[in-house]
Amino acid sequence: MVFSIDGFIIDRINMAIAENSAGEVLYTLTQLADATINITSESKEARDKDGTLIRKFYTGKSGTFEANNAVVDMNVLAASTGSPKEVATTSAPIEMPVMRTVKKGTTEITLPGLNADSVRIVGINASGNQVAKYTKEAAANETGFAVSGEKISLPTDANVANFVIKGTRTVKSGAKVQNRADKFPGTISLTLQCFAVDLCQSDVVRMLYVRIPSFQVSPDTSLALQTDTQLQFNGDLQVAYCDEGGKLLYEIYFPEDDIEE
Structure with a gap:
């Protein structure tokens, strides 16, 4: 049929x-x-x-x-x-933004693929408002941070609630x-x-x-x-x-x- x-x-x-x-x-x-x-x-x-x-x-x-x-x-x-x-691979990595919020008292953080020159760090209070800005130094101190390869040494400032890290990193797995x-x-x-x-x-x-x-x-x-x-x-x-x-x-x-x- x-x-x-x-x-x-x-x-x-x-x-x-x-x-x-x-x-x-x-x-x-x-x-x-x-x-x-x-x-x-x-x-x-x-x-x-x-x-x-x-x-x-x-x-x-x-x-x-x-x-x-x-x-x-x-x-x-x-x-x-x-x-x-665009898909990131080992042979064709892609540069992407990175942001992290870490509590005060944290001494260091490692971000794979970090582009050291891109790092910026500010301090925020419990309400999320920016109350401090830090500079890149040879070693971390109360007003500055340090970068070595993929590792960031955070400021020692105790007068903030959290540190906000902004930068870029090169990733081998991701999309754009x-x-x-x-x-x-x-x-x-x-x-x-x-x-x-x-x-x-x-x-x-x-x-x-x-x-x-x-x-x-x-x-x-x-x-x-x-x-x-x-x-x-x-x-x-x-x-x-x-x-x-x-x-x-x-x-x-x-x-x-x-x-x-």
Whole structure:
């Protein structure tokens, strides 16, 4: 019997995979929710002398994909900035900021990869207000600190509650994303794997695939620095002129035998 499906219910997006024009996977997303594809059209109208519509001629379509990523994701951030995510390695380390708050009375602290010339230290009171500033010296004393390699000798000042250390260090494991004013997102191919059920066989969860062959992530985003932050993953469906069939915006696949185990 030929498998044919009409009505179905989408449960959720399981995963999204972004690829470049060569089919290489750029990144995967597993926390997309509230996703919507919107299609709008352009048209011309023919009306009579009284303004009555005789015929509407549709001339083109355009679309958008809108979703929220349930957690802050470096891939989503990078996609919206137009700059790739950089991953630190042993052969390609990345310089990053470092901040530490330590109690008074602490004599020294070691920060791996510390850049000695970058170290700045201030003293704060119990309310968190800055009440002292210290200088770099040959040896730690009441008004100064000392740095030797990755080790910081802290001031001996007893009139503060905590010391705050600010500097930079070079790390061999970590990641970095930059949002630059002169960089914008490029074009990718986006494939969504969704869980769905057939109305006539609702006990079987099947895989439904939505493919957007030419998609450009929007650089218009907001990043709330709080616990329940969600990232917007929005963009435009572009016409895939060189895709088979031509002028494809998106397509949906529903294989019979692709079932969730």
